[in-house]
Amino acid sequence: MKSNKRGKDFCIFALPGMFCFFAVVIVPFIYGVYLTLTDWNGVAKVKNFIGLKNFGGVMKDTQFWTSLLLTFKYVIAVVILVNLIAFIIAYLLTRGIKGQNFFRAGFFTPNLIGGIVLGYIWQFVFSRVFVSVGESTGWNLFGVSWLSDPTKAFIALVAVSVWQLSGYMILIYVAGFMGLSEDVMEAASIDGATGWRKMKSIVMPLMMSSVTICLFLTLSRAFMVYDVNLSLTAGAPYGTTEMAAMHVYEKAFTSRQFGLGQAEALLLFIIVACISGIQVYLTKRKEVEA
């Protein structure tokens, strides 16, 4: 009798969700894995099974490894900067200064603009506004468009991503700071903890759950960056700012090598899954209860 009811509950509550999950996540994923074993060009009726040849192709695709290395550099820069800036601003915005709600909303706004629009706006800023500022002031820094130099274009990409992502993370950190127990803070103050000591020994451990979420979100978002990459630099100058996700897309659709592109996508997935998994495991261990 009991198990019968359980079965009914499962059908009512879990089945629809599971069906959707299977239909839009699991099935396409398995189909994708299957595609890596074929030589499909994206349109042909027949898909020839070619075994692991595509993975051999991944090894030979030097451009993929270059773009993956660049993605790693980008991820490191973005994750550190976003979390540092977001943490500091969130800290400042929870200290009761005047108009802090207005500032919270203000910092969050860039996150509401889609990556594509944002990229185009900043492309204009970098290649026109900054250049004309450089022309009228004579500053060498803005003399030529940042987007035409590989290093500066990379910096531009990081800057825009940080600008966009920080707002979201600020929100999460603000929520974390608001949740800190006043009692604990007061107790720490009575015990004589101030400044850095209080931050390191009391605030940080209590904030670790927010840090876990923020690190995970920035990590996965930075690894999968595509929209800002496409609209801000599109890989220019001469393909030096092409990130892994963009390279995968180009391989599949522009070079018409679906199998190879899919194999690279799978590899990227495994790398991101492993790194985020390790990160969550490590930061979770540091979480404490108040």
Add this chain to the structure above:
Amino acid sequence: MRKKAAARFIVLGLAGVLSASMLTGCRFGFASDPDDPNEAKKEEPIDTSVDTYPYDSSLEGTEITLLNSKAEIQVALDKMGAEYEKKSGVHVEVMPVTDGDSPYTKVVSLYNSGNPPTMAILDTTDVVALAGEKALDLSGEPWIGEAPGYVTEIDGKVYSLPLCIEGRGIIYNKSVIEKTLGEAFDPASIQTQEAFAKLLDRLVDAGMEKPVSLAKEDWSLGAHQLQYIYETYDGTSEGAQQVIEEIKDGKLDLETYGRMDQFTDMFDILKQYNVAKGNPLGADYDEMAIDLADGKTAFWFNGNWAWPNIAEAGAESDDPYGFLPYYMNNDENDFANSRIQASPSKQVMVDGQYADAKQQAAAKDFLKWIVYSETGQQMLVKTCNLIPPFQNNPYEPLDPLSRDIYEKMRKDEVFNASAIVPNDHWAVLGAAMQKYLADRSDREELTAAVQDYWAEQE
């Protein structure tokens, strides 16, 4: 208290910077959008009083779709479809390929979702890729006879209608050259690389600092410029194909292939007189059109599709603009130095896999209507502003660049060669060309990049 004030100051400052940059971004970004397709433009009136086209009443009520990959004619195609529907009762839905999507990607995703367009406007390479499995065989269509030399055959069959001729070369602004030099300018008098360089020198001496605009876009560098090395082999598509096969098979060494060196010679000249020489990869496409129209430069390497940009920059359709060839060497008898490249670039393919017989018949009829009806002929030239490849179309293009190509076609001063290259050719080798343009690589490296690219192709 002081700490609080400092915190507030920092937060205020940061917020100020962020919101200021956002505001300026918005204002500049949206106000200067030059390619608004909905913008009202002067329109040529279409005379629909005479219409002898035999409409097929059995097709009435059929609904067909057309995927358009030429954004600038979206509005014009809508009008064409509406006009055709009025007469034939067939509804033509024109679907645009949105910005950022490649036409091929779009059509492939539509095929994979089982909902492809009845007709699709595609590049020749895309048609070649889709022909065997998806496209309808159009070999029996009557318009093939109206476009001799411009129809693409794949394994002896025709799968697409050539919609328009497009040509490219070095666009000149004649009035600016004449004003700067103080004498009449005859484009036909320049027949060698040397003569062209001399003309550039004279312009510089006369006060025009850098007379050439050179686009940094990879499609311009990788497709439109670099492809001269294949297309000038003998000036035919077959020749281009042959040279590509030879490079692929390793039979032809680019190091010793004359056209490669000649091409880089010419590119070096353009590079040297480039208005954006200080920062060639920062060159702005819209600014190049403005520079040419304003007379800051006299030349711009591009094709007749650039006219809307030049017109937007202030040029009038009776201004004397035209094309110079892409000079390959100093031999006056070399065809490459006296002819410009012009070939059918956009092709209309009909779906042969999903469309039913009635839809296929309606699609074929629509194509025939474009070629044979008085209204279709006019609209192709006047509304879409295209150069018709069909000899029975009596209407002449209206803008000076298209008109120049049209006249050169009549005078046999064009060569019709288009190289069929893999889809990523422009992107991969465009990057190699950008590197060369920015002086970050030398001739050997560029040649090696081309060679490597072909070695990787199967």
